[in-house]
Amino acid sequence: MPHVASISIYPIKSFGPAQVTTSQISDGGGLEHDREFALFDANGKYVNGKRNPKVHQLAAAVDWKDATVSFKALDSIRPPVAFHLLREIDALQAWVSGYFDQSISWRQSQGGGFPDDPAAPGPTIVSDATCNEVATWYDGLPVDEIRKRFRANIEIACDQPFWEDHLFAGTEEVVRFRIGDVVFFGTNPCKRCAVPALRPIGGESYPDFAKIFMAKREETLPPWSNRSQFDHFYRLCVNTQVPQSESGKQIHVGDTVEILGTQNG
Secondary structure (H helix, E strand, O other): OOEEEEEEEOOEOOOOOEEEOEEEEOOOOOEOOOOOEEEEOOOOOEOOOOOOHHHHHEEEEEEOOOOEEEEEEOOOOOOOEEEEOOOOHHHHHHHHHHHHOOOOEEEEOOOOOOOOOOOOOOOOEEEHHHHHHHHOOOOOOOHHHHHHHHOOOEEEEOOOOOHHHHHOOOOOEEEEEEEOOEEEEEEEEEEOOOHHHEOOOOOOEOOOHHHHHHHHHHHOOOOOOOHHHOOOOOEEEEEEEOOHHHOOOEEEOOOEEEEEEEEEO
């Protein structure tokens, strides 16, 4: 039976993942601490890899136990720096502003985070078989790199590429499913941006990445995938919503996935 193979949270929006074995559903319907922090420019826009290539040269990690965030500029011999998340926000903002050479603010959103899709702020889902399949479409991109490029929260272990396409239906419907004790609504296949075409560390662009992906995605679209959801084929992973009733519940690596049915969205 399909089950959870791994859980990834992204504490800082647009930066790298943290692997966990258990995660709690937040009040906003996402995973606890996922996209809890974000960097914003002076115009109030996210600082991300789509707009600023220097994101791909910066490693960042949150230590929840010590309440600190650390940064390391990968193109510099300077040592990493760390800031306390309560006492040193001004110093943190000054450092990242200097790194990006512009005024940057650091913001936190507890309980809801800064989701990529506000209409479906639940965790994104993909299968390990899908990651393995997509890796065969590109020379020189191992499966772990595919995972890093598409940034899913929950990876499902199964033996069918694109099994996760079972988790969405028509455009006016949702698929109700359960992971462990938590009920989810699968809404749609996730529309991708320019980021998957870029190497996570370094930011180099893979030639014709999206063109290759769209051709292969259409060619390999499984019979259970609802074609009405594809206005184009640059879509991968499933977006979800989580009912408020599920807040505080936990999912675990090893939890089984059970499809409960389709209902109007």
